[in-house]
Amino acid sequence: MKFEYTISNLNFSTAGEASSNIKKVLKLLGIDSKIIRRAAIATYEAEINIAIHSHGGKIILYIEEDSIKITAIDKGPGIENIELAMKEGYSTATHEIREMGFGAGMGLPNIKKCSNEFSITSEFGKYTKLEITIFI
Amino acid sequence: MNKEYFHSVILRPDLCTGCTVCMQNCPTQAIRIIDGKAKIISEKCIDCCMCLKVCPYNAKTAITDSLIELQQYKYNIALPSLSFYAQFSQKYSKNSINLALKSLGFEQIIDASYYAEVLSVYLKDLSLCNSTVKPIISTYCPAVTRLIQIKNPELIKNISRLESPMEVAARHVRNKIIEEKNISENDIGIFLLSPCPAKITSIKNPIGIDKSSLDGALSIKELFPKILKILLTQRNEEINDLQNFHGELWGRVGGQSKVSKIDKSIVVDGIEEVSKILDMIELGKLDNIDFIEAYSCVGGCVGGPLNVENPFIAKYRIDNRSNSSYPVSNNEIRSNFKFENLCWNKEILPSKIMELDNDISIALKKMEAINALLKKLPGIDCGACGSPSCRALAEDVVQNRAKFTDCIFKKFEGEENEN
Numbered sequence A: 001m002k003f004e005y006t007i008s009n010l011n012f013s014t015a016g017e018a019s020s021n022i023k024k025v026l027k028l029l030g031i032d033s034k035i036i037r038r039a040a041i042a043t044y045e046a047e048i049n050i051a052i053h054s055h056g057g058k059i060i061l062y063i064e065e066d067s068i069k070i071t072a073i074d075k076g077p078g079i080e081n082i083e084l085a086m087k088e089g090y091s092t093a094t095h096e097i098r099e100m101g102f103g104a105g106m107g108l109p110n111i112k113k114c115s116n117e118f119s120i121t122s123e124f125g126k127y128t129k130l131e132i133t134i135f136i
Numbered sequence B: 001m002n003k004e005y006f007h008s009v010i011l012r013p014d015l016c017t018g019c020t021v022c023m024q025n026c027p028t029q030a031i032r033i034i035d036g037k038a039k040i041i042s043e044k045c046i047d048c049c050m051c052l053k054v055c056p057y058n059a060k061t062a063i064t065d066s067l068i069e070l071q072q073y074k075y076n077i078a079l080p081s082l083s084f085y086a087q088f089s090q091k092y093s094k095n096s097i098n099l100a101l102k103s104l105g106f107e108q109i110i111d112a113s114y115y116a117e118v119l120s121v122y123l124k125d126l127s128l129c130n131s132t133v134k135p136i137i138s139t140y141c142p143a144v145t146r147l148i149q150i151k152n153p154e155l156i157k158n159i160s161r162l163e164s165p166m167e168v169a170a171r172h173v174r175n176k177i178i179e180e181k182n183i184s185e186n187d188i189g190i191f192l193l194s195p196c197p198a199k200i201t202s203i204k205n206p207i208g209i210d211k212s213s214l215d216g217a218l219s220i221k222e223l224f225p226k227i228l229k230i231l232l233t234q235r236n237e238e239i240n241d242l243q244n245f246h247g248e249l250w251g252r253v254g255g256q257s258k259v260s261k262i263d264k265s266i267v268v269d270g271i272e273e274v275s276k277i278l279d280m281i282e283l284g285k286l287d288n289i290d291f292i293e294a295y296s297c298v299g300g301c302v303g304g305p306l307n308v309e310n311p312f313i314a315k316y317r318i319d320n321r322s323n324s325s326y327p328v329s330n331n332e333i334r335s336n337f338k339f340e341n342l343c344w345n346k347e348i349l350p351s352k353i354m355e356l357d358n359d360i361s362i363a364l365k366k367m368e369a370i371n372a373l374l375k376k377l378p379g380i381d382c383g384a385c386g387s388p389s390c391r392a393l394a395e396d397v398v399q400n401r402a403k404f405t406d407c408i409f410k411k412f413e414g415e416e417n418e419n
């Protein structure tokens, strides 16, 4: 089953909606609350990254009997150095964004921690794509 | 009465017009309109009283005990909740209010503010200990605990598990009276003077303990005029007023953190804002916080629906009185009350009520059916069908709780096809 959520750039009033919707869906399915929590954290961090660092994008959720797959894909600007971006504490967030409580450089590392399988691909200037799998 | 799902909030069908206001505002979507009347799905109800507060026709009320219940016991004790005295003008002393309560049939009045102070000491210990589970969430508002069971079960481990000042007070005083006055257990009746249905439900249907130490609860709203009548006839004699403890601050939002002196605490009131904060904790965004003081009612318990005074005035009175009250000494508290005796002993279980099915493959099929139905519904969440949103109707249809043609748009379409 597939669910899709559109995330627009710098729209903080809707940021977090994908994650809370995904939480509701997984809860209806009776999935273990520990797993729901991991899926919610991964989605939240991914959607905030799209809202803050990208020109907008979407989150797609696929649910199967044994796994949850979350794909986050945006329209760029992409990440130049992925290895650096994955480091705990690394952030390019502006002072303004930090004032809003984001920009600790923990989002991507946390997503990875919450996933059973994780991949990040990006073409600088074009897109960033996260593929997250959590086993049920 | 079905004890397992007792709720103090009930509906008066004679007053309900089926207007859908309560249904649209219920934070757990626990209300449906069936045959033109609102109905509360009791397993989903957390007693937050949103419905009671928003109902334009006052059709929602609370089941409470009445003074007649006092006749069952030989020795009746009133346990005023912490926002109780703040309901009265400051010209009435605590002492004179207590005398009025006595003339209504109570032998003794318990001062809950002392017990709130006892709990504050241990709340601080608990919040500041080096646990990996952070932050600790207060259990004082039962509606918040129930919301966690339903919506954020991963946070059950964050719940403080400290009993409420009311339970601790009732048990402590009961034991003392049995010992000192030689009155038998069954002859003692302890009644909460309650600001809300949530606290009443937690007496009849407690969380975390097997049985409440309280025997019943009276609504402050119902008692207030009776007490006032007595106060008006009382002579204003200059009596030294009774001692007051800092713990009374628990009666308003922020009081627990203040009395416990926990600095890194988030204080939140209003059930919707509480729900947002719980979600933030679940996302791991508040790990640096020690304590969450959350109330279903705006303003804390002074904002409880069974209170009578404007919450902001009541809050002012509590703050004002706290300036002249003395804190109880830590040593006294620690030697008289032990942490182990102040904790819930029963496991708090997550609620499964939101799940479509126990079996994930069936649940997935049902979810697919819901999505298919949702595509056919107008998506305007008008509520005319009796479910709070199109999605909720689709879910109700799949769960056999409603019909697809309950949607007024589908009903008309159906009729047009017939013609």
Ligand SMILES: Nc1ncnc2c1ncn2[C@@H]1O[C@H](COP(=O)(O)OP(=O)(O)OP(=O)(O)O)[C@@H](O)[C@H]1O
Residues within 6 Å of the ligand: A045, A049, A050, A053, A054, A074, A076, A077, A078, A079, A085, A086, A090, A091, A092, A093, A101, A102, A103, A104, A105, A106, A107, A108, A109, A128
């Ligand atoms: N979707 C994206 N598009 C472009 N750059 C991104 C994207 N996601 C992350 N980045 C880059 O990777 C860096 C690290 O991301 P990460 O989520 O770990 O931290 P952060 O977003 O800066 O801070 P935090 O997530 O703790 O609020 C970001 O500062 C940004 O430079």
Ligand code: SF4
Residues within 6 Å of the ligand: B047, B048, B140, B141, B142, B143, B195, B196, B197, B198, B199, B295, B296, B297, B300, B301, B302, B303, B304, B305
């Ligand atoms: S905030 Fe206080 S008055 Fe309101 S529901 Fe919770 S316990 Fe009751």
Ligand SMILES: [Mg+2]
Residues within 6 Å of the ligand: A045, A048, A049, A103, A106, A107, A108
């Ligand atoms: Mg981030």
